[in-house]
Amino acid sequence: MNPLTDQFTRILEKSSIGDLEILTNYLTNFEKKQQGEFSTYLSAGLNMTRVTDKNASVVTIPNTPFIHNNVDIPHGGILAVLLDTAMGTLANSKCQPGFSAVTTNLTIHYLTVADEDKISAQASIIRNGRHTMVLEGNIFQQDGKHIATATGSFFIIPKKAEPVIALKQ
Amino acid sequence: MNPLTDQFTRILEKSSIGDLEILTNYLTNFEKKQQGEFSTYLSAGLNMTRVTDKNASVVTIPNTPFIHNNVDIPHGGILAVLLDTAMGTLANSKCQPGFSAVTTNLTIHYLTVADEDKISAQASIIRNGRHTMVLEGNIFQQDGKHIATATGSFFIIPKKAEPVIALKQ
Amino acid sequence: MNPLTDQFTRILEKSSIGDLEILTNYLTNFEKKQQGEFSTYLSAGLNMTRVTDKNASVVTIPNTPFIHNNVDIPHGGILAVLLDTAMGTLANSKCQPGFSAVTTNLTIHYLTVADEDKISAQASIIRNGRHTMVLEGNIFQQDGKHIATATGSFFIIPKKAEPVIALKQ
Amino acid sequence: MNPLTDQFTRILEKSSIGDLEILTNYLTNFEKKQQGEFSTYLSAGLNMTRVTDKNASVVTIPNTPFIHNNVDIPHGGILAVLLDTAMGTLANSKCQPGFSAVTTNLTIHYLTVADEDKISAQASIIRNGRHTMVLEGNIFQQDGKHIATATGSFFIIPKKAEPVIALKQ
Numbered sequence: 216m217n218p219l220t221d222q223f224t225r226i227l228e229k230s231s232i233g234d235l236e237i238l239t240n241y242l243t244n245f246e247k248k249q250q251g252e253f254s255t256y257l258s259a260g261l262n263m264t265r266v267t268d269k270n271a272s273v274v275t276i277p278n279t280p281f282i283h284n285n286v287d288i289p290h291g292g293i294l295a296v297l298l299d300t301a302m303g304t305l306a307n308s309k310c311q312p313g314f315s316a317v318t319t320n321l322t323i324h325y326l327t328v329a330d331e332d333k334i335s336a337q338a339s340i341i342r343n344g345r346h347t348m349v350l351e352g353n354i355f356q357q358d359g360k361h362i363a364t365a366t367g368s369f370f371i372i373p374k375k376a377e378p379v380i381a382l383k384q
Numbered sequence: 385m386n387p388l389t390d391q392f393t394r395i396l397e398k399s400s401i402g403d404l405e406i407l408t409n410y411l412t413n414f415e416k417k418q419q420g421e422f423s424t425y426l427s428a429g430l431n432m433t434r435v436t437d438k439n440a441s442v443v444t445i446p447n448t449p450f451i452h453n454n455v456d457i458p459h460g461g462i463l464a465v466l467l468d469t470a471m472g473t474l475a476n477s478k479c480q481p482g483f484s485a486v487t488t489n490l491t492i493h494y495l496t497v498a499d500e501d502k503i504s505a506q507a508s509i510i511r512n513g514r515h516t517m518v519l520e521g522n523i524f525q526q527d528g529k530h531i532a533t534a535t536g537s538f539f540i541i542p543k544k545a546e547p548v549i550a551l552k553q
Numbered sequence: 554m555n556p557l558t559d560q561f562t563r564i565l566e567k568s569s570i571g572d573l574e575i576l577t578n579y580l581t582n583f584e585k586k587q588q589g590e591f592s593t594y595l596s597a598g599l600n601m602t603r604v605t606d607k608n609a610s611v612v613t614i615p616n617t618p619f620i621h622n623n624v625d626i627p628h629g630g631i632l633a634v635l636l637d638t639a640m641g642t643l644a645n646s647k648c649q650p651g652f653s654a655v656t657t658n659l660t661i662h663y664l665t666v667a668d669e670d671k672i673s674a675q676a677s678i679i680r681n682g683r684h685t686m687v688l689e690g691n692i693f694q695q696d697g698k699h700i701a702t703a704t705g706s707f708f709i710i711p712k713k714a715e716p717v718i719a720l721k722q
Numbered sequence: 723m724n725p726l727t728d729q730f731t732r733i734l735e736k737s738s739i740g741d742l743e744i745l746t747n748y749l750t751n752f753e754k755k756q757q758g759e760f761s762t763y764l765s766a767g768l769n770m771t772r773v774t775d776k777n778a779s780v781v782t783i784p785n786t787p788f789i790h791n792n793v794d795i796p797h798g799g800i801l802a803v804l805l806d807t808a809m810g811t812l813a814n815s816k817c818q819p820g821f822s823a824v825t826t827n828l829t830i831h832y833l834t835v836a837d838e839d840k841i842s843a844q845a846s847i848i849r850n851g852r853h854t855m856v857l858e859g860n861i862f863q864q865d866g867k868h869i870a871t872a873t874g875s876f877f878i879i880p881k882k883a884e885p886v887i888a889l890k891q
Contacts, residue, residue, distance in 0.1 A: 222411050223392050229418050237425055242391050249398050256406055256450045257459055260429065281425045290426055291487045292465025299461040318460045319854060320827050320875055322491040322660045324687045324704055326680045341702055342664045347826060347877060349662045364679055366662055366704065368827055368875060370854060488685060489658050489706055491829045493856045493873055495849045510871055511833045516657060516708060518831045533848055535831055535873065537658055537706060539685060560749050561730050567756050575763055580729050587736050594744055594788045595797055598767065619763045628764055629825045630806040634799025656798045660829040
C-alpha cells in the first residue's frame with residue numbers, strides 16, 4: 216500500500232467526529248479542484264465560491280472549524296482573505312485586457328463575530344482610475360449583522376507573459 | 385474499505401506531483417495536530433510555527449502553492465493571517481490573567497512579492513494601554529526585502545468561561 | 554497706537570489681493586467666535602459649519618487658499634480635519650450623557666482633487682457599540698465627484714470634570 | 723481709517739488674553755509669510771517649521787489653543803496635517819526631477835494626548851518604488867510619549883506646467 220494511504224488510514228483511526236468532517240470536506244474540495252471546479256488550492260481548501268457581476272463581487276465560504284482561531288471564532292486573517300478576494304476579483308474584472316490589479320493597501324474594521332453557517336464578503340467600487348482603484352468590501356450576515364468593513368487600494372499593472380517571475384525580479 | 389479511503393485513493397491516482405506535495409504536507413500536519421503539535425486546523429493547514437518572547441512574536445509558514453492566488457503568488461489575505469496572528473499572539477501574551485485581546489482594526493501595506501521558501505511575520509508593540517493596544521507587524525525576507533507592513537488595534541476584553549458562546553450572543 | 558494695530562497696518566500695506574481676502578475672512582470669523590458663533594479658534598479659522606441630525610453629520614468649509622498646500626490644492630490634512638470632525642461630531646452625539654468619543658484610528662483614501670468652492674464631509678455610523686464605534690466619512694462634491702473616503706474608530710470614555718487635565722495626566 | 727483696521731480695533735477691544743495671543747501669533751506669522759519665510763497660508767497659520775535630510779523629515783508646530791478641538795486638546799485632523807506634511811515632504815524630496823508625490827492613503831493611530839509645548843512629526847521611508855511610495859510617520863514627545871503613528875501611500879505623478887489645473891481636469 217502507498218505510504219500516504221497508510222498515513223491516511225492511521226489518521227482516520229485517530230479521528231474525532233470533528234476531524235472526520237474537516238477531512239471529508241478537504242478531500243471533496245481537493246477532488247473538485249482536480250476536476251477544475253476550483254482554480255487554486257486555497258479556494259478549494261476554503262471551499263470558496265465567487266459571483267461577480269458588473270458592479271459587485273461576492274465571495275462565500277462555509278464557517279467551519281477549519282477557519283477558526285484558538286478561541287473558536289473565525290480567524291480575522293481569513294476574513295481578510297475573503298475581503299481581499301472579493302475586492303481583487305472585482306478590480307480585476309474592471310481592468311483593460313492585458314492588465315491586472317494588485318492589492319497595495321487593505322484596511323479592515325472588525326465589528327462583531329460571524330456566527331452563521333456561511334460567511335460572505337461583497338465588494339463594490341469606490342474609484343476606478345487609470346492607474347489605481349479603491350474598493351470597498353463588507354461582510355454582512357443573513358440576519359443583518361455587520362461583521363466587518365474594509366477598504367482596499369489596487370494598483371493596475373501590465374500582465375506579463377510570465378507574471379510571477381516578472382514580479383519577483 | 386472506508387468510502388473516505390476510497391475517495392483518497394481515487395484522488396491519489398489523479399494527482400500531479402504538485403497535488404501529491406500538497407496532500408503529503410496536509411496529512412503530515414493534520415497528524416501533528418492530532419498529536420497536539422498544532423492548536424487549530426488552520427495553523428496545521430498552514431504549517432504555522434510561532435515564537436513569542438517578551439517584546440516580539442514571530443509567525444512563520446512555508447511559501448507553498450497551497451497559499452498562492454491565481455497569479456501564483458502568496459495571497460494577500462494569507463499574509464494578513466500571518467500578520468494578525470503575530471500581532472494577536474503578542475497582544476494576548478501582554479494581557480492580564482482573565483483578559484484577552486481581539487483585533488478591531490488591521491491595516492496592511494503590501495510592498496513587494498514574497499519569493500523565498502518561508503514567510504515570516506514579526507510583531508512588536510506600539511502602545512500597551514489598559515483598554516486598547518496598538519501593534520505593528522512586518523514581513524521581511526532573509527534577503528532583506530520588505531514584503532508588507534501592518535498596524536493593528538486590539539481591544540482588551542474579559543475572557544468568558546464559555547468565550548465563543550458568550551461572544552456569539 | 555497699539556503695537557498690534559501698528560503691525561496690522563504694516564501688513565495691510567504690503568498685502569496682495571489674495572492676502573487681503575485671507576485677512577478679511579480671518580478677522581470676520583474671529584469676531585464671530587468672540588460673539589459665540591464658533592466654539593474653537595480652529596473652526597473659526599477654517600470657517601467651519603456643522604449640521605448634525607440623528608443619522609448623519611455634515612461639516613463644510615470654503616475652499617480658499619488658506620487651506621492649500623504648496624501645489625495649490627487643498628491640503629490632505631485639512632480634509633482629515635473635516636472628516637474627523639464630521640465623524641467625531643456624530644459619534645459624540647450618540648454617546649450617553651457623561652461620555653464622549655475620542656478618535657483612535659483614522660484611515661483616509663484620497664480619490665481626486667477638490668475643486669469646488671466648498672468642501673463638505675458627511676459622516677454616518679457603521680457600528681455603534683458600547684465601548685467603541687466605527688464610522689464612515691465621505692467628501693463628495695456637488696458635481697458628484699468623490700473626493701475622499703474614510704473610516705474611523707472611536708473609543709467611548711467617561712467625561713471628566715476637568716477633561717484636559719485628566720486626559721493629560 | 724480702513725474698514726479692516728476698524729474691525730481689527732473692535733476685535734482687539736473685546737479680546738481676552740487668549741484671543742490676543744492667538745492674534746499676535748497669527749499676525750507675526752502672516753508677516754513672515756509676506757517676507758517669504760512660509761510658503762503657504764496654512765504653514766504660516768500653524769507656524770510650521772520643516773527640516774528634511776536624506777532619510778527623514780521633521781515638521782513641528784507649537785501646541786496652542788489655535789489647534790485645539792472643543793475638549794481643549796489638539797485636533798486629530800491637525801495631527802494629520804503634521805503627519806501628512808512630514809511624509810509628503812520626504813516623499814517629494816525623493817522624486818526624480820519633474821515628478822511629485824501625492825498622498826493616496828493615510829492611516830493614523832492616535833495613541834495618547836499631546837501635552838507639550840511643541841508637536842513634532844517625523845517621517846521615514848518604508849518603500850521607495852518607481853510608481854508608489856510607502857512612508858511611516860510618528861509623533862513623539864520630548865518626554866518619550868508616543869502620541870500617534872501613521873502610514874501613508876504616495877503615488878508618483880509627472881509635474882505639470884500648470885499642476886493644479888491639470889490635476890483638476
